[in-house]
Amino acid sequence: MSVDRASLRRAVLLVAGLNLAYMLVELAVAVSIGSVALVADAVDFFEDFAVNLLIAIALGWSVARQVRVGKIMAVLIVLPAIAALIMAVMKVGDPDPPASGPLLAAALGALVVNLVCTGVLVRFRSGVGSLTAAAYLAARNDLLAGVAIVALAGVTAWTGSGWPDILLGVGLVLLNGTAAREVWEKAEQERLAEQALAGELDDD
Numbered sequence: 029m030s031v032d033r034a035s036l037r038r039a040v041l042l043v044a045g046l047n048l049a050y051m052l053v054e055l056a057v058a059v060s061i062g063s064v065a066l067v068a069d070a071v072d073f074f075e076d077f078a079v080n081l082l083i084a085i086a087l088g089w090s091v092a093r094q095v096r097v098g099k100i101m102a103v104l105i106v107l108p109a110i111a112a113l114i115m116a117v118m119k120v121g122d123p124d125p126p127a128s129g130p131l132l133a134a135a136l137g138a139l140v141v142n143l144v145c146t147g148v149l150v151r152f153r154s155g156v157g158s159l160t161a162a163a164y165l166a167a168r169n170d171l172l173a174g175v176a177i178v179a180l181a182g183v184t185a186w187t188g189s190g191w192p193d194i195l196l197g198v199g200l201v202l203l204n205g206t207a208a209r210e211v212w213e214k215a216e217q218e219r220l221a222e223q224a225l226a227g228e229l230d231d232d
Contacts, residue, residue, distance in 0.1 A: 036152050037084050040163055043145045044080035047073045050141045057134040063126035064119055064197035065180055066134055068112030069173050072204065073138075075108050076145070076166045083163055091219075098215030102208045105166060109204040112197040123190030132181035139174035146171050165210060169203050176200075 051073035058066030079101050086097040146167040176196055183192045 033087050037087055039148050039152060040080040040083045043148055043163065043167065044077045044084070046141055046145055047076040047080065050138060051077065054134050054138055057130050061126040061130050062119075062124060063131055064112060064115045064193050065173075065177050065200065066126070066131065067115050068108055068197050068200040069138060069170070069177060071111040072108040072166075072170055072173065072200070073141075075104050075204075076163075076170060078104050079166050080163050095215045095219045099212055102212035102215065105204050105208040109201040109208075113201050116194050116197040116201075119190065119194055123194055125184050125188055125190040126193055128181045128185035131184060132178065135174060135177035135181055138170070139178060142167060142171040142174045172203065173200055 051070050054066055054073060055070035057063075058070050082097055082101060082104075086094055089097070146164075149164045149167050152164070176199065180192055180196050184190075
């Protein structure tokens, strides 16, 4: 499916700006209440900012260069997972629960931002290969994470335990790892397809 690249560039720049702005908000809340899940989600917002900014820059490049950018994006998607894992390990010895009120407020805000971003990107998700696949997957994962964190606020208030927050942080690690693998594989498929078109692969 072909897309209007100018429209796509405007869309990803809008999404990049929204993600950067809310990352600052969510990170401030996450640090103040000591939430593993919110820290992972805040770093995830930064990853989405970087991914969408790279897309805006890479549009118009050759397929080979776009494939390289797609693989860079796959690595970027892993970064929030690493941040969440480190904080989760640090909190295992002292699993204090985060304050459920600020946790819920931050999660609802994140959910609204992620709904907007997913809505903006959904029509571009298969338009420019691994580039838009990366942006859409990142927005989709953030939306799923937002729903999970809203639920986490309720579970935390009910149980008074920090373990749900730790477990959700680990869940976000797995979610981001899956997205990274999908984007990497998509980029590799594009590289092989480009080689085939150029006659670089044997027919057998």
